[in-house]
């Protein structure tokens with residue numbers, strides 16, 4: 001069973017953010033499939049690096065958007081990102097040290113964290129952003 005099966009239930013109703021979430025899902029799925037197929041650390045590493053970079057770029061994008069519109073729950077939202085950053089960093093350190101069980105932990109953490117974060121925090125943020133767009137022509141991203 002895929003831990004990263006995208007469905008419309010995951011949508012936050014902003015196409016550019018949905019596309020970024022989907023890209024993270026795809027890389028998570030790629031990492032998961034490689035791990036299940038018995039890939040070695042050297043094969044996992046480029047996928048891991050790509051996943052972490054894509055994830056970080058996405059966080060930064062959301063944080064830029066929230067700052068641009070003076071989003072009232074910015075600090076709360078960023079704290080959630082920071083907690084995920086910290087966990088992902090600790091797990092990726094272990095993976096780079098050869099602990100492949102940490103790769104499994106990272107995949108599970110990512111799939112649960114992202115699903116929950118998109119369902120509440122990202123949806124709240126995107127509702128605010130969409131409302132902002134009703135009165136302004138563009139988002140400063």
Ligand SMILES: [Fe+2]
Pocket residue numbers: 062077081117121122
């Ligand atoms: Fe977020």
Ligand SMILES: [Fe+2]
Pocket residue numbers: 017021058062118122
């Ligand atoms: Fe997000």
